[in-house]
Amino acid sequence: MCGIVGAVSQKNIVEVLVEGLRRLEYRGYDSCGFAVMNGDDSQHLIERARTTARVSELASQGNDFYGTLGIAHTRWATHGKPDTQNAHPHISDGLIAVVHNGIIENYEVLRDELKALGYIFASETDTEVIAHLIHRAYTETKQVDLVAAVRSVLPRLHGAYAIGVIAQDQPDILIGARVGSPLVVALGDNENFLASDALALAGRAHSMLYLEEGDVAVLQAKGIQIIDAFGQVVQRAHKPMPAQADSVDLGPYQHYMQKEIFEQPRAISDTLANIASFGPELFNATAQEWQKFDQVLILACGTSYYSACVAKYWIEDLAGIPTQVEIASEYRYRTSVPNPKTLIVVVSQSGETADTLAALRHAQSLGHELTLAICNVDSSAMVRETRWKFLTKAGTEIGVASTKAFTTQLVALYVLAISLAKRAGRITPEQEKSLLRELRHLPKALQAVLALEPQIIAWSTHFAKWENALFLGRGMHYPIALEGALKLKEISYIHAEAYPAGELKHGPLALVTEKMPVVTVAPKDELLEKLKSNMQEVKARGGKLYVFADHDTEIASSEGIQVIRLPEHYGNLSPILHVVPLQLLAYHTACALGTDVDKPRNLAKSVTVE
Template sequence: MCGIVGILGNGPVAGLLVEALGRLEYRGYDSAGIATLEGGKLVRRRAAGKLKNLEALLAAEPLYGHSGVGHTRWATHGKPTAENAHPHRNGKVAVVHNGIIENFRALREELKARGHAFESETDTEVVAHLVGEALAQGLSPLEAVAESLPKLKGAFALAFLFEGEDDLLIGARAGAPLAIGFGIGARDGEIYLGSDAIALAPLTDQLAYLEEGDYAVLTRQGAKIFDAANLPVERKRVSAPVSAFLFDKGNYRHFMAKEIHEQPEVVGRTLSHFLDLSTGTVSLPFELPVDAATLPRLTISACGTAFMAGLVASYWFERIARLPVEIEVASEFRYREPPMEKGGLMLLISQSGETADTLASLRYAKAQGQKILSIVNVPTSTMARESDVAALTLAGPEIGVASTKAFTCQLALLACLALAFAKARGTIDAKEEARLVAELTAVPGLIAEALKREPQVELLARDLSKARDVLYLGRGTSYPLALEGALKLKEISYIHAEGYAAGELKHGPIALVDSDLPVIVLAPRDHVFEKTLSNVQEVAARNGRIILISEPEAAHELGVPAEVIALPKMAPDFSALVYAVPVQLLAYHTAVFMGKDADQPRNLAKSVTVE
């Protein structure tokens, strides 16, 4: 969630730190700060709000040090103020932190009892005081960090800068990602720390990823890495190029708009990786970690939009592959501690591959003897590394906080997996496989057609922006899309919205329907199409304002007043991939019309690496 950067440079690093933090804006933040060594002394600049506020402060009060750390903060403990912004310091150490220190209250009280005075409300400041106290007792920076880390409980990534130590950074991770970057070419002799490759992209493509429990000592000569047992270890150095142009909005007003419009390309790219389009067959680039033919049950867990993708996929696995599915949000699954039969398969979904609750569910399932198949968008992520098999979506970096192209790429991959399971279980023959593959092959073009409805969606969004509440309805795979539509609208426009299975309308939600309530209905022409139209009739009878997302003739068949977003005709099996598009556009344009920041909605972060 927060962003961390550290640089030991050959010249002034303040500008480089701020630029790197700018590449981490997609994670979400509400304050930012840097610390550098000026003549050997720690000096900080911190500001609440966007990075432009920090930039203005640095323009008025510049820093010239060659060593520094930086941070974008998403508030978890204490308000988003300059006083709570990172870096935090005590004595001769400054620290930046991503994550949550769960036992910070107990540590804070212990430190107060020993005479420590705190300047902020954050959990992070206790880390600075622990290390600062150890330094004051005569320990070296490495000894002080090594002594302090075992006292911390929670998920965190940390970077430390020390007064009087111009050639030293120390980084540590436990449950949150942290990468080391090595200067090359004109930057030879420099070394970096970053929350991910994106932060370091223009500086280097040579990275090493710290593993769980690692901490690292960085100097301009290189990095020494230690594991949780304080033993020296080697971590593989990899090339991870990330071109700067990937983070350019181009002609779009927001990254979210750009990413919505990238979906035909990235969904097609993902499908082509898992299908043999020349033969019309499914062709996974990996071996399944279990015997799909005899697997009695599949367990799926994820959070947020990724959970919606899993919920859509549960219909496919059960209907096409005839495989029973149990699905639950990861934040519940990890604490419910369900019994799991050894040799079973756990499917986890996460764009970042670092989602805290999903990662905890992975580790629980692994301890229960499950094989792990993860769907992630970041191949170097913790989940990818800890899974038996990591299936990679090819969405590319997703900068907008509200997931769009990652969601549809997850759906594309899950659809391919459902076909692979069906083929292995003998529930489809070659002819049916070819038919379903052809349907998936058509999806990118159908998404492109759906995007052409954007001007109409934009007009509807202007009206939707006046609503106080919105109801989304769907059946079958459109039910999870109704949930996703409501989530998207809430995320970026802050309008209250709820998604319901259309058949549940009469079991309570119909009490909300009146002439002021927009009701958005997702109705592809599938086997429950007529049932869905019957539910819409119930809304019309109570003067509800209907927005129908369906095929062109649906409005005539409905026979009651409705505003229709007419999508192209399509086979129904994988319609969710296409129907996701107007749902995303509707949320986006509603937010924009209301003057909201669609890329960085309030209180949200891109990668939720804490509970």
């Protein structure tokens, strides 16, 4: 959610700002804007454009602007409704302009204080207090040093933030600062940049660096300076700037979500690349370190939480290690009993998920030193702050509704489960080779599942007529049912709920009528006969069953039951195969309804606020 781009140069940077925002559209937003100054103009006034339309509309406005210094932003509304007045950048008295990611938790106190001092607020946002506080520090207290003014304000801001700041009388200085929200500095030739995501500036600069907690960056066209939280000038490690990723090109697909669904065989191949055996080295751990824990706690949110729920079945079944899974946003707000011999696993696509990061830091504060990140972004805060890591290598995921990130997380967690089973001496060398062969067959198996798309499209025309749906699964396929329901409601806005099939008779069966489609995940496993009984409970009450069954489950289409057969049963890896048709069902239902598939309302890709 929310994206920041900033630039200082010796040439016009409006196009850079707008293109940067365009690349950040995938994060989700409901307004956007930029503020620029022309350093070649003696007045160098701050000029601003804002809109609640898409970045393409902002781009058309940008033709009328010229600036050598500027900041830009895509906003996902938290404080104040999504309208032009609340869109960033926010300007104080024509002098200070600010863009901000995150949340200022004490903004009400600061707002009241500033109102008492005569400041007039034009928005409902928490961000505007930052602009006014910096203005006051810069003028009323006679701090003519903009950097000092910004640094004096930061301790007063409680919460998480990444900010970009410019001042009307400093046309060659761009300031960035961060606490709890990511911010990148990118270095070019006689121009330098800020962004909340390196993707925004890919191909624009030759190198980059990540600001650390409390850092303030001072950017000019010909150089940068980093000041840490203690006021010391410091150096941060430079990294090569990523080239423009092919994955941001839509290609022949209608939406990014469709493209990413079909990229899953390739993404899983990349996740498994270079894995010849299982063990601690896959997680950058040593054999000695790998013996220090005797239980596992997985922390995650949303889709990543459902992948963790599947992993609980795998780890306890294969490795025999007690495993708990908790929603990260709840974990740190309850009293827990820490066990230093627990492996804390955090799962996140971006590695910047605010709730999961906060849960990780809370666990560390309780004395949990054994931490592992399963993540798609090597440079993320989560990867940097954990002891061990496993990168899923899913590639850039643009669609807000996660697909390939989810299946690669499942693969990573299965690799973890096998590695722990090997540690416990529960698999033989022959079994290890067999498990690796099964994993390597996954991309081919997924290709066969993707070939079912025409049958799923036919189902989607039915689902587009309904307002509610139930999803059923049993055992390790119950989290897959949860994920299927989440996908449908995320992008089609159809109300969907998932239940363990055995729970039907304990309440949800009351919802079943001829107007309630019931999607059932039906692999051929030890729970199949129980699941068939649950399906009969639905059929007897007039419910319409839509069943994704393995090829040899002996479930046939009949009155009230429609069946799509997956090409093969895949044992423990079955959840990875069964989630793909659920993704396709949600996608094509949303297409039939005409919703904005890649940018569903009210949602954001990278959830960087609590």
